[in-house]
Amino acid sequence: MVSGFGDVVQRARSAFESGKSKPYEFRLRQLQQLVKMYEENQQDLANALAADLRKHKQEAVVFEIEFLANDARNSINHLKQWMKPEKPSKDVANMLDGVYIYPDPYGVCLVIGAWNYPLQLSLLPAAGAIAAGNVVIVKPSEMAPATAKIIAQLCAKYLDNDTFHVVLGGVEETTELLKQRFDYIFYTGSTTVGKIVRAASNEYLTPVTLELGGKSPLYIDSSVNLEIAVRRFMWGKCINAGQTCIAPDYILCTKEVQAQILKHAKNVLNSWYSENVQSSKHLCRIVSDRHFQ
Secondary structure, eight states: OOOOHHHHHHHHHHHHHTTTTOSHHHHHHHHHHHHHHHHHTHHHHHHHHHHHHOOOHHHHIIIIIHHHHHHHHHHHHHHHHHHSOBOOOOOGGGTTSOOOBOOOOOSEEEEEOOSSSTTHHHHHHHHHHHHTTOEEEEEOOTTSHHHHHHHHHHHHHHSOTTTEEEOOOOHHHHHHHTTSOOSEEEEESOHHHHHHHHHHHHTTTOOEEEEOOOOOEEEEOTTSOHHHHHHHHHHHHHGGGGOSTTSOOEEEEOHHHHHHHHHHHHHHHHHHHOSOGGGOTTSOOOSOHHHHO
């Protein structure tokens, strides 16, 4: 049942207008809590990713959990410097003025996550918004329900409940959520939904960041070391079962190397996942039957 989004957004706006999210000490504490959340719940987070994508723990840790923890640690190390006013160069018109640029937060930020990296793509932009002093509402992908559920549970436990909110649901809930007024929207996903998000943001002239992927072709000819080249592009294509916006989409090659590329690719698959690739516990799975088709 869709309800209460207006209340959630209003609570978030009231928290921002109170100034709670802006002080250095508060931002630092929230980032430290994020690191603590990842460190203390690594196995539970890996289990959720395995339930949604059958993602191997090593892949879950390297590309999602520890990736997020390292990003938060980096923000902690640079936060004080990021918050300092800048002194830009002056020209004749303001030569006698004291000119400063103050990095102010936008306000209430909406982060709409994606299913291919359901943890990373929900919480990475959220951490950046926290570091910038914003109040955040996160909508994880409903295509990865186990991960969405644990995001909601853990964020409620570790983060400030006035300045950080998680909203669960599918297309209907996202549609209703986009009717609310936000100060910034960050969306990762398809071009189709990106257009919907952009159209909704126009209602209030809300600035947006859209990460919509693209096409990533490869060109290979006889001038390269084929064995190395094939291992590299197979790594890029097999990580997350190819469910990455910059995964290689297709190969353009000369006729003279086509058969060799196929031979090397088969050898790589067999060495990584055995001859029965489908049974490998190390290979992630496509998120749904619809996406597989």
